[in-house]
Amino acid sequence: MPQPLPYQDAIRAVPAERRSHRQADDHACHARAVRSRRPGLSRSQAERCRPALRFVLLPPWLAIAVICLASCSDTRGRGPRRAASHSPSAPRSRSDGGPQQAQSSPQATGNTHGARQEPVATQQRNGVRPAPRSPSVSQSGDRRAAQNGIRRLEARHLVLHTDLPSSAAVDALPHWFTQAVGLWAEYFGIKPARLAAWQPRASLMQSRERFRQAGLLPDDLPEFPHGYARGKELWLDDQPTAYYRRHLLLHEGVHAFMDRFLGGAGPPWYREGMAELLATHTVRSGKLEIAYFPARRDDVPLLNRIQLVQRAVAEEGVWPLEKVLAMGPRAHRSNEAYAWSWAAAVLLDTHPAYQQPFRALTVHVTDPAFNRRLRDAMRERWTQLAEEWELFASTLDHGHNIVRTAIDFRAGRPRTMPFATSVRADRGWQNTGLWLDAGVKYPVAATGRFEVADDPRPWWCEADGVTIRYYRGRPLGMLLATVWSSETAGNAAFVSPRPIGSAGLIVPAHAGTLFVKVNESPGDLDDNRGSLEITVRALPD
Numbered sequence: 001m002p003q004p005l006p007y008q009d010a011i012r013a014v015p016a017e018r019r020s021h022r023q024a025d026d027h028a029c030h031a032r033a034v035r036s037r038r039p040g041l042s043r044s045q046a047e048r049c050r051p052a053l054r055f056v057l058l059p060p061w062l063a064i065a066v067i068c069l070a071s072c073s074d075t076r077g078r079g080p081r082r083a084a085s086h087s088p089s090a091p092r093s094r095s096d097g098g099p100q101q102a103q104s105s106p107q108a109t110g111n112t113h114g115a116r117q118e119p120v121a122t123q124q125r126n127g128v129r130p131a132p133r134s135p136s137v138s139q140s141g142d143r144r145a146a147q148n149g150i151r152r153l154e155a156r157h158l159v160l161h162t163d164l165p166s167s168a169a170v171d172a173l174p175h176w177f178t179q180a181v182g183l184w185a186e187y188f189g190i191k192p193a194r195l196a197a198w199q200p201r202a203s204l205m206q207s208r209e210r211f212r213q214a215g216l217l218p219d220d221l222p223e224f225p226h227g228y229a230r231g232k233e234l235w236l237d238d239q240p241t242a243y244y245r246r247h248l249l250l251h252e253g254v255h256a257f258m259d260r261f262l263g264g265a266g267p268p269w270y271r272e273g274m275a276e277l278l279a280t281h282t283v284r285s286g287k288l289e290i291a292y293f294p295a296r297r298d299d300v301p302l303l304n305r306i307q308l309v310q311r312a313v314a315e316e317g318v319w320p321l322e323k324v325l326a327m328g329p330r331a332h333r334s335n336e337a338y339a340w341s342w343a344a345a346v347l348l349d350t351h352p353a354y355q356q357p358f359r360a361l362t363v364h365v366t367d368p369a370f371n372r373r374l375r376d377a378m379r380e381r382w383t384q385l386a387e388e389w390e391l392f393a394s395t396l397d398h399g400h401n402i403v404r405t406a407i408d409f410r411a412g413r414p415r416t417m418p419f420a421t422s423v424r425a426d427r428g429w430q431n432t433g434l435w436l437d438a439g440v441k442y443p444v445a446a447t448g449r450f451e452v453a454d455d456p457r458p459w460w461c462e463a464d465g466v467t468i469r470y471y472r473g474r475p476l477g478m479l480l481a482t483v484w485s486s487e488t489a490g491n492a493a494f495v496s497p498r499p500i501g502s503a504g505l506i507v508p509a510h511a512g513t514l515f516v517k518v519n520e521s522p523g524d525l526d527d528n529r530g531s532l533e534i535t536v537r538a539l540p541d
């Protein structure tokens with residue numbers, strides 16, 4: 001088979017006569033075209049109007065390159081508009097069907113619940129800007145969502161789909177979630193660089209059916225009453241209050257965060273207790289604060305964890321700490337299980353004696369022996385922890401100050417009598433350092449004046465308390481006492497103290513250290529001022 005000629009040699013091989021005839025035909029065709037547009041020209045004049053452009057045969061590879069260059073040049077001239085840059089943490093909103101329209105009726109957008117989509121200008125005035133398309137949702141998925149009345153909100157660490165109408169509370173959810181991610185990372189010691197690409201997707205649903213039709217609510221999810229997390233996907237039903245809606249989003253977000261960056265979340269009580277702990281929040285000066293202990297019931301509408309524990313204690317007593325730790329995977333079908341899990345987590349995480357060993361356990365969340373590790377970490381303090389747990393759960397209240405009520409369990413020692421010490425009004429049980437012997441009579445006298453409130457003006461109080469208000473059946477501010485030792489732990493010494501007032505008598509049934517306090521809720525210690533002076537004597541046999 002003869003070898004093909006080089007390209008230029010192939011052109012030269014065309015007979016000159018054939019080339020001249022082809023050129024003549026080209027000139028004639030051009031002349032006819034020009035005369036059809038300008039009938040007054042003769043054929044010779046039309047031929048002289050032919051363009052100077054010459055068509056040259058190109059090698060195939062070069063022709064393809066020229067076509068590609070022309071196409072790229074055309075694209076640069078007409079290319080798509082680039083989205084303006086946004087603040088990483090600012091919430092950005094758009095309909096899942098594409099760019100926002102100036103006006104759209106519910107019928108036009110498939111918004112069957114009747115919510116009107118705000119125009120772009122209105123959203124920008126509200127601080128919400130159109131978001132670029134997320135790579136996690138296809139364009140066809142976007143269209144399906146929009147057809148079902150579902151819009152999209154986005155910030156650095158969250159893509160949120162919702163069928164709720166636009167409002168300041170709803171549109172800010174991705175912003176608060178992004179703030180929370182940074183706080184969770186700080187709590188668990190996760191380096192910020194690891195967070196860069198993490199952007200879970202949440203579905204906030206007024207109607208589950210809309211999300212099911214849009215392909216955003218998979219059929220293989222288990223039944224869940226309010227919220228559920230799986231991998232980077234979160235689903236939650238809308239809630240009656242803006243606070244609880246935000247809390248539920250953060251709760252499911254904690255699950256997703258721990259699974260992603262810790263590899264797991266520990267046993268059920270720890271998994272749900274940490275989610276409740278790190279989702280309970282407040283906002284001050286535009287900044288989110290997590291692990292917030294509610295100061296008042298109105299601070300956390302519908303988050304009734306404290307009320308649930310109070311009710312359970314009144315009806316059945318305090319759950320032992322071991323019972324909380326032993327909760328199984330099906331226990332959290334009741335709200336009470338969430339409440340007890342939160343109570344255990346918040347005590348361990350806040351108490352100055354337990355915080356460090358408790359937080360050190362985060363690296364062991366994948367260990368099936370997590371609870372054993374907790375007991376080992378608290379081995380020397382387990383008896384005291386059980387006492388403080390019983391006291392904490394028995395007296396749990398809004399504004400409960402765990403630091404001010406932490407107990408110093410060091411054993412006292414015999415002292416020369418009479419023995420004098422002071423009792424602060426803004427603290428819980430205080431160790432006097434005095435060891436009392438069993439069966440001995442110890443008269444106690446108290447003097448001094450202190451404040452138990454300052455609203456609307458200072459409430460002055462003495463050791464007998466004020467009868468204008470009672471706490472746990474006794475006058476507010478009354479001096480109380482108890483005797484405790486590790487050998488007699490578990491006898492509710494701190495839950496059932498002895499009333500002393502300005503003068504009283506203690507006859508211990510067992511030897512131990514003397515503890516004292518003024519009668520006050522652990523949630524109301526912050527506004528107390530001053531102290532009492534007490535004197536203890538021992539009567540001879």
